[in-house]
Amino acid sequence: MEAAERRQQRDAQRRLRELARQFKDRAKLSAIEQAHLEVATYENQLEVLLSVHKEQGQTWDWAALAASLPPPIPQRNSHHEYRAKHQMTVALPSQKEGLEATVEQARLQDEQAFQEATQSYLKERAEWERMNGLSQRILAGDHTAYIEALSEFSPFGEISELGSSLHFTVHNAKLIECELKANGKQVIPSEAKTLTASGKVSIKPMPKGRFHEIYQDYLSACVLRVAREVFALLPVETLLITAFADVFDPRTGQTGEQSVLSVIVPRAVIARLDFEKLDPSEAVENFIHRSNFKASRKSELFQAIIPLTPADTVRTAIEDMGFRDLLDSVQKMREDIASKIAGLNPHLSVPSLQNSPSS
Numbered sequence: 001m002e003a004a005e006r007r008q009q010r011d012a013q014r015r016l017r018e019l020a021r022q023f024k025d026r027a028k029l030s031a032i033e034q035a036h037l038e039v040a041t042y043e044n045q046l047e048v049l050l051s052v053h054k055e056q057g058q059t060w061d062w063a064a065l066a067a068s069l070p071p072p073i074p075q076r077n078s079h080h081e082y083r084a085k086h087q088m089t090v091a092l093p094s095q096k097e098g099l100e101a102t103v104e105q106a107r108l109q110d111e112q113a114f115q116e117a118t119q120s121y122l123k124e125r126a127e128w129e130r131m132n133g134l135s136q137r138i139l140a141g142d143h144t145a146y147i148e149a150l151s152e153f154s155p156f157g158e159i160s161e162l163g164s165s166l167h168f169t170v171h172n173a174k175l176i177e178c179e180l181k182a183n184g185k186q187v188i189p190s191e192a193k194t195l196t197a198s199g200k201v202s203i204k205p206m207p208k209g210r211f212h213e214i215y216q217d218y219l220s221a222c223v224l225r226v227a228r229e230v231f232a233l234l235p236v237e238t239l240l241i242t243a244f245a246d247v248f249d250p251r252t253g254q255t256g257e258q259s260v261l262s263v264i265v266p267r268a269v270i271a272r273l274d275f276e277k278l279d280p281s282e283a284v285e286n287f288i289h290r291s292n293f294k295a296s297r298k299s300e301l302f303q304a305i306i307p308l309t310p311a312d313t314v315r316t317a318i319e320d321m322g323f324r325d326l327l328d329s330v331q332k333m334r335e336d337i338a339s340k341i342a343g344l345n346p347h348l349s350v351p352s353l354q355n356s357p358s359s
Contacts, residue, residue: 016044032199039201042193049187050217053224053283054275057155059232066135071124074117080106138234141173146234155229164222171310174237176230181244181257182222184215212302216293219243219261220280227265228275239265242307258304263289264313288312 020041084106137145150168159166169177188211194202223241230239240262247258265287273283284291292303 016041016048035195035199035201039193039195042189045189046214050214050221050280052159052218053221053228053278053280055225056228056232056275060149060153060234062135062138062235065131066139068128068132070128070132071121074114074121076110076114078107078110080109080113143170143172146170146176146236149233150230153233155233156226159222159225166226173235175240175310175313176234176236176238177240177242177310178226178230179242179244180222180226182219184218185246188214188218212293215245215302217280219245220284223261223263223265224270224273224275224280224283227270231267231270237267238313240308240310240313241265245302247302247304259307260293260302260305261289261291262305262307263287264308 081103084103134145134148138149147168147170156164156166164183165181167179169179171177188206190206190211191203192206192210194204196202223243226241227239230236242259242263243261244257245260246255247260249256261284263284269286273286281293288308290305290308292305294303
């Protein structure tokens with residue numbers, strides 16, 4: 001838990017804070033230095049947005065937590081008292097006056113140390129019992145335990161700071177659905193800053209094409225980051241992530257929140273990706289997904305899609321199966337169908353796949 005709380009910020013974020021500090025002191029810089037600092041701050045802001053997917057929090061070993069031992073019970077000791085008595089024993093007769101009070105004070109010091117150790121133990125014991133119970137519930141696939149872990153050990157603080165919000169739904173022990181709202185219009189700069197040949201800052205409106213390219217990459221990066229964090233935190237096998245953004249409806253003239261990207265992310269696929277080198281938008285092609293990032297020139301926003309559903313995850317599961325697992329799955333489906341047919345008409349039957357010549 002302490003390790004999760006002390007996770008280091010990414011280099012890009014540390015650089016951004018340093019640039020912000022320098023920007024406050026820009027009055028001390030020359031005009032050219034101020035221009036370089038302003039452009040560097042702008043470029044670093046984009047770097048932070050487009051590298052969200054490169055970071056991942058601590059991987060939780062719930063089996064190890066469930067098997068962990070409780071903290072040791074503190075033992076009462078008399079170290080200070082024994083030391084004081086020893087000093088009194090070896091002291092000269094003229095020095096023994098007042099040492100009895102010292103022994104009593106040492107005894108009280110030992111008692112205070114024991115009481116403090118007991119209080120610390122009680123807190124550690126309560127925390128151990130809580131984490132041990134949570135670990136066992138997570139390993140058992142308890143839905144509420146999943147939600148508790150996502151709420152308490154939330155690794156999504158950085159994404160929230162960048163202007164996004166998340167909502168999770170646990171469908172079963174292996175499948176979690178996430179709705180992600182990315183406020184790209186608020187966090188992506190509306191202006192592009194570059195340096196001129198003379199060292200001055202050139203500020204122009206962000207080109208529409210460049211804005212949507214950044215927005216698409218940022219949205220895809222957030223999806224990948226969410227998948228990495230959930231897989232690091234919980235023993236689920238599949239994530240269904242739908243990203244929402246502001247979409248213009250020409251029929252009403254209103255802008256509303258609509259789904260623009262929906263992705264089914266299996267753990268097995270995410271584990272094969274090199275997040276330091278991949279392009280977020282291109283990486284989404286590795287998964288079953290729906291999107292329409294072709295922006296309208298009039299609305300300057302993405303177009304809405306019909307999001308994927310938990311039923312669509314069955315296709316992903318089949319693609320990741322080996323031959324034997326696939327055969328067992330088909331056999332189970334045949335048995336289910338046979339059971340339903342038998343309930344409708346006892347005279348009909350479906351032959352077993354194991355008895356089929358093609359098996």
